[in-house]
Amino acid sequence: MNRRRRNRELNEELEAHLRMAERDRLDRGQSPDDAHFNALAEFGNKGLVQEVTRDMWGWTSVERLLQDFRYGARMLRRNPGFTIVVVLTLALGIGANTAIYSVIHAALAPLGIPNPDRVVMVWTENAKRNWHQFPASVPDYRDWQASGVFSSLAGVSDGGFNLRLADRTEHIDGMSVTPEFFPALAVAPRLGRAFRPEEGQAGHDQVAILSDSLWRSHFAANPNLVGSTIMIDGVPRTVVGVLPPSFPKFEKEEIYTPLVFPGDVAADRGSRFFQVIGHLRDGISFAAAERRVAGIERRLSTQYKEDTGHTVALQPVEDSIVEDARTLLALLFGAVGFVLLIACANIANLLLARGTSRQKEMALRAALGAGRWRLCRQLLSESVLLALIGGALAIVPSLLAMRFVTSFQIDELRNANLIALNSSVLVFNLALSFATGILFGLVPAWQAWKTNVGDTMREASRSYTGGTQHRLRGVFVIAEIALTMVLLVGAGLMLRSFAHLRSANPGYDTGNVLTMRVSLSDRQYAAPEKQAAFFERVTREAGALPGVATASAIQDLPGSDNLHGSGLLRPDRPDPRPEDIRIELTDCVMAGYFDAMRIPLVRGRYLNETDTKSSTPVVVIDEYTAHLNWPNEDPVGKQLKFGTKKAPRQIVGIVGNVDQGILVKLLKGQIGQAYIPGSQLPSPYMTLVLRTRLDPSSLIPAMRSLVRGIDIDQPVFQVKSLEGIRTTNRAPQQLATSLLGSFAGVALLLAAIGIYGVIAYAVGQRTREFGVRISLGANRLDVLRLVVRQGIVLTSIGMVAGLAGAFALTRLMSSLLYGVAATDPLTFAGGAMLLAAASLTACLIPALRATRVDPVVALRCE
Amino acid sequence: MPSKDRYQNRIELLQGTLDMLILKTLQWGPQHGYGIIQAIRTSSSDVLQVETGSLYPALHRLERQGWLASEWKQTESNQRAKFYRLTPAGKRQLASEHQRWTMLSAAIAGIMSPEKEQP
Numbered sequence: 016m017n018r019r020r021r022n023r024e025l026n027e028e029l030e031a032h033l034r035m036a037e038r039d040r041l042d043r044g045q046s047p048d049d050a051h052f053n054a055l056a057e058f059g060n061k062g063l064v065q066e067v068t069r070d071m072w073g074w075t076s077v078e079r080l081l082q083d084f085r086y087g088a089r090m091l092r093r094n095p096g097f098t099i100v101v102v103l104t105l106a107l108g109i110g111a112n113t114a115i116y117s118v119i120h121a122a123l124a125p126l127g128i129p130n131p132d133r134v135v136m137v138w139t140e141n142a143k144r145n146w147h148q149f150p151a152s153v154p155d156y157r158d159w160q161a162s163g164v165f166s167s168l169a170g171v172s173d174g175g176f177n178l179r180l181a182d183r184t185e186h187i188d189g190m191s192v193t194p195e196f197f198p199a200l201a202v203a204p205r206l207g208r209a210f211r212p213e214e215g216q217a218g219h220d221q222v223a224i225l226s227d228s229l230w231r232s233h234f235a236a237n238p239n240l241v242g243s244t245i246m247i248d249g250v251p252r253t254v255v256g257v258l259p260p261s262f263p264k265f266e267k268e269e270i271y272t273p274l275v276f277p278g279d280v281a282a283d284r285g286s287r288f289f290q291v292i293g294h295l296r297d298g299i300s301f302a303a304a305e306r307r308v309a310g311i312e313r314r315l316s317t318q319y320k321e322d323t324g325h326t327v328a329l330q331p332v333e334d335s336i337v338e339d340a341r342t343l344l345a346l347l348f349g350a351v352g353f354v355l356l357i358a359c360a361n362i363a364n365l366l367l368a369r370g371t372s373r374q375k376e377m378a379l380r381a382a383l384g385a386g387r388w389r390l391c392r393q394l395l396s397e398s399v400l401l402a403l404i405g406g407a408l409a410i411v412p413s414l415l416a417m418r419f420v421t422s423f424q425i426d427e428l429r430n431a432n433l434i435a436l437n438s439s440v441l442v443f444n445l446a447l448s449f450a451t452g453i454l455f456g457l458v459p460a461w462q463a464w465k466t467n468v469g470d471t472m473r474e475a476s477r478s479y480t481g482g483t484q485h486r487l488r489g490v491f492v493i494a495e496i497a498l499t500m501v502l503l504v505g506a507g508l509m510l511r512s513f514a515h516l517r518s519a520n521p522g523y524d525t526g527n528v529l530t531m532r533v534s535l536s537d538r539q540y541a542a543p544e545k546q547a548a549f550f551e552r553v554t555r556e557a558g559a560l561p562g563v564a565t566a567s568a569i570q571d572l573p574g575s576d577n578l579h580g581s582g583l584l585r586p587d588r589p590d591p592r593p594e595d596i597r598i599e600l601t602d603c604v605m606a607g608y609f610d611a612m613r614i615p616l617v618r619g620r621y622l623n624e625t626d627t628k629s630s631t632p633v634v635v636i637d638e639y640t641a642h643l644n645w646p647n648e649d650p651v652g653k654q655l656k657f658g659t660k661k662a663p664r665q666i667v668g669i670v671g672n673v674d675q676g677i678l679v680k681l682l683k684g685q686i687g688q689a690y691i692p693g694s695q696l697p698s699p700y701m702t703l704v705l706r707t708r709l710d711p712s713s714l715i716p717a718m719r720s721l722v723r724g725i726d727i728d729q730p731v732f733q734v735k736s737l738e739g740i741r742t743t744n745r746a747p748q749q750l751a752t753s754l755l756g757s758f759a760g761v762a763l764l765l766a767a768i769g770i771y772g773v774i775a776y777a778v779g780q781r782t783r784e785f786g787v788r789i790s791l792g793a794n795r796l797d798v799l800r801l802v803v804r805q806g807i808v809l810t811s812i813g814m815v816a817g818l819a820g821a822f823a824l825t826r827l828m829s830s831l832l833y834g835v836a837a838t839d840p841l842t843f844a845g846g847a848m849l850l851a852a853a854s855l856t857a858c859l860i861p862a863l864r865a866t867r868v869d870p871v872v873a874l875r876c877e
Numbered sequence: 878m879p880s881k882d883r884y885q886n887r888i889e890l891l892q893g894t895l896d897m898l899i900l901k902t903l904q905w906g907p908q909h910g911y912g913i914i915q916a917i918r919t920s921s922s923d924v925l926q927v928e929t930g931s932l933y934p935a936l937h938r939l940e941r942q943g944w945l946a947s948e949w950k951q952t953e954s955n956q957r958a959k960f961y962r963l964t965p966a967g968k969r970q971l972a973s974e975h976q977r978w979t980m981l982s983a984a985i986a987g988i989m990s991p992e993k994e995q996p
Contacts, residue, residue, distance in 0.1 A: 024959070025933075028910065031958040032929065035911040038954060064930045071937040 018078065025068060029061055083396035090397055097369065098401065101362050105405025107761060108358035109448055110412030111351040116447075117413070117440040118420050119348060121433035122340045126333055127261025128200045130294075134332040135301070137168070137291040137308065143324050143594050150287040153276045155315065155322070162311050164304045165293035169195035172289040175534050176270050177730055179246035180233065183723070186534060186732035187229065189270035196271070197224075199294040200263070204256030206230075207241035210273050220273040223252040227260040229269035247272065248536030249728045265336065284321035292332060305329045324594075339427040342830050343747055349824070350505065350758045353498045357762050359451060360491040360498075361769045363458040366398070367488050368776055370459040377463050391460040398456025399449060406448025410436065413444070423750045458487075485780075488773050492766075493813040496854065499759070499766040500817020501824055503846035506759035508825055508832055509752040511842055513745070515834030521573070521741065522673035524613035528737035529711035530572060533722060533729055534700035547628070547697035552725060554605050554703065560717055562709040567607035568693065568701040572737075574676030574744050575702075581657035583644065583687065590659055599640060600675065600686050601657055603693040603701075609635075609670055611706045617641075619651040619668030626667075626692040633692060634664040637672045640687030657689070664691070676744055703731070711736045751831055763850065767857040774806050775861035782868055790870035802865050806858030814847055821846075895927065895935050897978060900944065900963060900971040907962035909952070910936060936961055944970045 033054055040050035058064070091098045128134060137159060139149040151159075151170070160168045170193040178187045197209035204224060213219050223245065225234070234240050244251045247270065258271075280286040295304050305328075312327040370377075377390055414436060421431045533553070540546050550568050557566035571577040582596035590596075608614075609621045617638055626633050634655065641650045654663040672688070679686055693701070707714055715734055722731050735743070742749075778785075785798050822838060829837040902908060902916045913936075914927050939945045944967030950960045963971065 025937075027957075028959045029929070029933070031909065031956060032911045035909070035952070035954075035956060035958065038956070039915075058929050060930075064933055067930055068933040068937050071934045071941065073941070 018072075021072065022065075022069070025065055029058075029064060033058055033061075080396065083393050084400055086393060087397035087400045091401065094369075097365065101365060101401050102405045102408060104358045104362060104765065105402055105448075105451065106408035107412060108351075108355040108409075109402075109406045109444065109451060110409035111416060111758065111761075112355055112447055113409055113413035113440060113444045114416030114420065115344075115347050115351045116443045117417055117434050117436065118428060119344050120437075120439060120443075121430040121435075122344060122428050123337055124430050124433055126263040126336065127259065128202050128263060128332075130201060131333050132301070132331060133295045134200060135293055135295060135304070135329040136332055136335045137293055138328045138330060139287065140326045140328050141324050142326075146325075148328075148330075150289055151291045152284045152287045152321070153281045154284045154319075155287075156289075156291055158311060158315060159291065159293075159308060159327075162307060164296060164299060164307050165199075166296045167195040167199040168291060168293035169193045169199045170274050170276075170289045171196060171265075171292055172274055173266055173268060175732070176247045176272070177249070177534065177536055177728055178233070178270065179249070179728060184728050184730040185233075186532070186730045187269050188267040189272065190265070190268040191272050191274035193274045196292070199292055201294060202259065202262055205259040206238065207254070207256035209256060214273045215275060217275045217278075220275050221250065221252045222255045222273065223247060224256040224258060224271040225254060226258050226262065226264070226269040226271075230257045246728075249539040250536070263332075263336065284319050301329065301331070336429065340429065342828060343425075343427060343751055346505070346751060346828050346831065347754055350502060350755050353502050354758050354762050354765075355447075355451065357495050357498050357765045357769075359455045360495045361765050361772075362401075363455040364488050364491050364769055364772055366455065366459045367462065367491075368772065370462045373459075374462075387464055390463040394460045394463050395453065395456045398459070399452035402448045402452025402455075403445075406444050406451075409444060409448070420750065420754075423746045425746050425750060427747055485777070488776070489809055492769050492773050492809050493816065495766045495769045496810055496813025496850065497817035497820060499762040500814050500846060500850055501821045502755070502759040502762045503850055504818070504821035504843055505825060505828065506752070506755040507842040507846045508828070508835055508837065508839060509748065509755050511835045511839065512831070512833040513748050513752040520674075522614060522671050523573070523737075525737045525741055527707050527709075527711055528611070529705045529707055529714055529718070529734070530702050530737055530740065531715075531718060531731040531734040532700065532702045533731055535729055537699065539726075539728065540699055543697040544628070546699050547694050549725070549729070550605055550693060550697075550701050553722060554607070556721055556725070557703065557705055557718060558607070560714065560721070562707055562714055564706040564708050565607050565611040566703065566705045567611040568605040568703045569608055569690075570602040570604070570693075570698045570701055572702050572704070572740065573673045573688075574741065576676075578679065580686065581661075582659075583640070583689070584656050584659060585644065586654050586656055586663040597643070598686055599636075599657065600679075600688045601691060602688070603691045603696045603698050605693045605701070608690070608704065611704045612673075613706075614673060615671040617669040617671060618649070619666070621668055621670070622690060622692050627694050630695075632662055632664040632695055633667045635668040635670055635690040636666055637670055637688045639672050639685060640689060641669045643687060655689075702733075704737075748831060748833065763853055766850070767853045770806055770809060770854045771857035771860060773809070774802060774858045775864075777805060778802055778861040778865045781865075785865050785868045786870040786872070789868060795866040798866050798868075799862050802862035803855070803858050806854060806862075810851060810854040810858075814850060817850075818843060818847065893974070894978075895931060896939060897971070897974040898925070898927075899932075899935060899939060899961075900967055900974065903945070903961060903963045903967070904971060907948075907950070907960040909958040909960050911958070913961070939967070943967075 036054035036057060037050045040053055041047065045053065125131060136148075137151065138147075139151055139155070140146055141149070153170075156168070156170055159165070172191045174189060174191060175186050176189040177184050192210075194210035194212050194215045197203065203209060205227070207224070210222065210224070214222050225240075230236060230240065240254050241257060242253065242255075244253055246252075252272065274289065280288070295301065299307075308327045308329060312322070312325055316322045316325050381387070381390060417434050417436070420428070421434050424431065533550075535546055535549060540549060554566045554568055557563055560566075570579070579601055580598040581601050583599040584590055584596065604622060606623045606626070609616065619635075622633065622635055636650065636655075644650070644655070645653065650666045651669065653666050655666060656663045670690070672685075675686060675688065703718070705711070705714065705718070718734075719731055722729060788798060789795070821843065826837040835842065898917055899913060902913050902920075905916075908916065910929070910932055914929070914932060917925050917927050936945065936947075940947055940961070944964060945961045946964050947959050947961050949957060952958050
């Protein structure tokens with residue numbers, strides 16, 4: 016109940032008592048004056064009665080807390096400078112944490128399937144051949160299916176479809192899945208039905224299931240769509256189902272069609288082309304399933320030479336979806352956590368310094384009867400109040416940071432649309448603010464706990480402060496320096512790898528190049544000749560467009576995630592053992608590709624129009640392949656083949672190396688690259704490459720209508736400038752670099768403030784000592800040295816601890832690094848120097864003040 | 878604050894007994910503070926004069942302990958006053974205090990006038 020109301024009621028109650036007593040006396044015949052006076056006299060002191068009665072109410076804990084907070088707010092208002100500094104520091108620290116938490120919360124949102132822990136990816140591994148998470152072959156898949164470990168085991172192959180709409184054809188990402196796919200995830204379509212078993216057979220597969228988002232964006236959420244026919248890749252298919260909005264996406268798939276295994280590969284154990292996902296049978300634990308599948312694979316690997324050395328790994332499906340983001344998220348979360356810890360150390364330091372000046376106040380309150388516990392609680396309330404204000408203000412920077420992160424549109428960070436200030440993010444913010452307040456509030460509370468009333472009152476007149484507190488402040492500064500050191504090294508490593516990515520000469524000219532992809536429908540362009548003819552016509556007509564200098568195409572651009580490798584063999588030598596075969600990336604290109612990309616010719620000639628289906632099979636290799644396979648020889652004119660049974664190709668030219676992108680770098684370091692004429696080995700999908708004389712984007716409409724004019728069913732997609740592609744490919748690194756860089760900057764600033772605070776405080780304490788020293792003839796340089804030495808000791812200890820920490824931690828981020836080792840000595844040294852310079856500067860300011868101490872003033876001021 | 882201490886000491890002395898007397902008085906029905914004082918005085922033949930500084934703290938404490946409940950009502954003379962009544966827990970408390978009091982007074986009586994006990 017409200018205390019003020021209770022007071023009013025008590026007063027009323029006692030007034031009523033008095034009136035009743037007075038009335039009784041009047042009734043007994045007393046005069047009004049007598050009655051009034053006697054009633055009052057009998058009642059006693061009303062104020063006192065009120066007071067002793069109020070004592071019975073007691074304080075509820077909430078009232079006491081409000082009291083503490085009110086008092087805390089008063090103290091904070093009285094020190095606006097201190098309050099503003101602390102609140103702003105906290106707003107930055109908590110804001111950064113809140114933003115990163117919202118990113119993590121979105122990226123790690125649970126999948127929309129009922130039992131995610133029972134759904135697993137089944138991967139083929141081969142340590143000797145350096146295979147990790149390899150796809151499966153049909154016979155392997157059938158053997159696993161027969162094992163009884165899975166209630167449903169599905170094959171999945173991603174790809175894209177050309178969807179015919181009323182006025183155009185659009186390329187939509189999609190997936191081909193065996194009918195077991197939806198039972199494996201245990202999710203049924205929200206409209207219609209899943210695939211029937213017979214729809215996995217050739218001839219019965221003219222059906223499709225759509226995602227909720229495609230159904231809404233392209234079919235106006237028409238509920239009658241199920242049962243109607245749509246044109247996919249030029250072939251009519253019946254829509255049998257629409258999935259619920261929560262259905263998980265592995266990539267960006269919107270259309271699902273049945274995966275039908277082509278007859279020629281269904282029996283080939285060497286043809287690995289699809290991924291396998293299964294639902295564990297009830298009653299089989301993950302570990303038991305893994306053991307049983309491993310047992311099957313051991314048998315297969317001895318039985319079939321194609322499976323030699325293979326093992327199988329099961330991976331929970333959630334892991335497979337979030338594993339790309341995990342390192343990035345852990346790195347960012349660790350970094351913001353460090354920033355907040357540094358901020359806490361700084362605030363704790365400020366509070367310690369203030370606590371020293373508040374000691375008298377605390378001692379006075381203790382002397383007036385406030386218990387230790389009460390004092391501690393009071394101080395903790397103040398800290399929590401500070402943190403809560405900081406946490407509330409943190410909403411602003413956190414919203415900005417969220418917008419910043421989403422602006423990168425990184426594929427690895429799933430559900431970017433869920434990054435928002437939702438209730439769970441707010442709860443996190445509140446909990447973190449509270450925990451932060453308690454964390455740095457422990458310091459002054461502990462100080463108050465130790466306060467000995469008698470001692471303090473006696474010492475209060477002198478400006479003495481205990482040594483422990485100063486030592487504690489030193490410890491905080493050391494911790495701050497150590498954490499900052501780790502952040503600086505982390506940011507430095509990211510910065511260096513980003514600089515490598517940015518400045519690394521890609522081996523081609525990215526300026527003024529427009530690229531776009533075309534993926535021909537299998538059924539309409541089943542014949543390789545038709546594929547080749549299509550792309551020859553497109554590049555010929557595109558080359559004639561005004562503004563286009565050269566038009567060509569390549570299967571997949573350098574830096575793409577789509578890699579095609581083949582074993583490189585020399586027909587003039589015996590075949591090496593399978594594990595010793597070198598993998599070479601192969602891409603087919605149209606004539607003029609090297610011109611369009613400006614990849615320099617080293618020796619021999621480029622591929623051109625004279626390389627046709629009927630002419631000698633030829634190939635162009637890069638310098639790396641040449642040096643690796645023909646050291647001290649001229650490979651031009653020599654022969655090579657891709658695969659033991661393949662026909663040899665003659666090397667006609669050597670071109671410069673190109674940057675193969677982060678994926679290759681991370682997997683293998685570097686792989687050789689070979690180019691095969693598209694006329695001799697056509698591909699159903701190509702990326703068009705146009706070197707333009709104008710702004711590349713100005714040619715987009717002309718190119719779209721050009722391709723549509725050739726075949727309306729074959730849309731262009733992923734239309735981007737080459738420069739844009741290179742930027743997108745390094746977006747995760749760029750995000751990590753800019754965030755980590757700004758976190759490290761904030762940390763450096765905080766650490767400098769922290770060390771400045773400690774040194775300045777020490778100088779203030781020792782003013783008299785310096786005055787004495789100077790008056791006794793000490794050189795001002797000696798004084799400077801004395802002060803700076805203290806700073807150097809703290810910094811050095813912190814830096815050593817920080818370097819050790821960085822050494823242990825940075826290797827966790829090595830998957831994000833490029834061209835620089837996780838323990839790169841240059842980065843470590845650079846970070847240390849930067850930190851040393853910052854903290855030395857922070858020490859010098861108070862040190863110079865110390866040298867200017869006027870001995871007369873210093874000695875008199877006590 | 879000497880006078881406040883005086884009251885508190887008085888409460889201390891009277892505590893158990895005063896509580897019991899209040900509960901007992903309210904057994905006959907709801908009553909306000911003034912009424913309780915009058916009732917105790919009358920039924921003790923003017924021997925027990927409860928002071929307001931003892932009564933009101935006791936009433937508020939008993940209410941907080943859940944033995945009493947209160948509400949604002951009109952007296953017969955049309956005066957608004959806060960009436961206290963026994964809660965079920967208060968009735969139980971009264972019973973147990975009454976029992977303890979009976980035992981205590983019998984024991985004290987045994988000590989103070991032992992000759993009566995002897996045959």
